[in-house]
Amino acid sequence: MGESTREKFLSVAAKQFAEKGFYGASIASIATELDLTKQALLHHFGSKEKLYAEILQGISNSNLRRISAIRAQTAEPKDQLEAVVVGEFEQQYANPVASALIMRELLDNERRAEKAGNWFLKPYLDALVDIVLGANVAAAKTRPEALALVYQLLGAAMYLPVSVPTLSKMYGKRLFEELRAGYSSELRRLVQSRLNARD
Amino acid sequence: MGESTREKFLSVAAKQFAEKGFYGASIASIATELDLTKQALLHHFGSKEKLYAEILQGISNSNLRRISAIRAQTAEPKDQLEAVVVGEFEQQYANPVASALIMRELLDNERRAEKAGNWFLKPYLDALVDIVLGANVAAAKTRPEALALVYQLLGAAMYLPVSVPTLSKMYGKRLFEELRAGYSSELRRLVQSRLNARD
DNA sequence: AAGTATATTTACCGAATGGTAAGTTGTCAA
């Protein structure tokens, strides 16, 4: 199996896992979309669980890569944080599959992790916490405090991408497009106002 | 079936839907936890879909009730917004079932709504948008802008409750408890800094 | 041409899924 073929398989599987969740998506339906039988898919990835794991691992890696790129480019930690959070939104919005998968992983992981035994998201969160600690933000000096802030900013950034399908139908395409158009600058404003708050 | 019995049924079902998702939870396993057969459950609620719908409707109603109570008690719209957002976090944290269900609904609704044909969360979101518009926040004067802000604050408030199971295992109980302890005040700080930002 | 991985198929398997149909039990009112 060529590398590009494998990526095609992973991308289709990721889309279906994102749409329907781990339990809702079946290897048979993923295989069908790929013009394969489910047995062919199982041959390549061993099991549904391993297929899913490879997808999550890929997302985690690419997120980590994006963070290090930003940290390398940007000097000031506060600018790093803003760039990471807004970049997170842009990235997740452009590729909703990843954000939905991350959200689902957070919801499902407890029960799944007992078998899988892996925390795909931990290195990613830890990197974000390090940035916050480096940025010396008011009232976010300890590790738990920084993690709380990271979580709130991440939540602000990722809640919309995750809800795109529902919201766009709920409010109609036009209003939703206006919503999306202003979201980045709204987000930037939120991050900035929090970062510049005084003790 | 007495009203309290029905509520017991709904509460157990809600818990399982929250933990495993609509597809992951089976009526059989819900029934088992209630010392019933799945047929008895189906007898009372008609179908899995209807059972789920009743749960979501209940959550939406109770959220709406909480919002109107706050709006009645608090005069200043900015205070309303802060109270609603922080209250949302406290509420969802104390009852993670509801927040997980809402999150899952946002993720799954598109595909499910085609059959169910109902937007459980719309009145709730609309009420929040009305508060923001009334609060006259900088750069959140139009409806889409206000919705964006609502979404970001809601995301900040709800991302943690949703991730409790995963995070508490990932970071261990102690660090996680510290995280939780400071989250409300961190959240209040975030809301305040955004509300007081100038144009 | 023969051999050998790799890719994919057909044929299964047991278990679980949501749902239907028909019958049983229990309760309360007329």
Place this chain on the structure above:
DNA sequence: TTGACAACTTACCATTCGGTAAATATACTT
């Protein structure tokens, strides 16, 4: 006592689930 209704069970049903085993097809190497 009888009738009626709600609560609940047993017995099914077709379908789908993830996964295994074995056979076949394809492609590359020697």
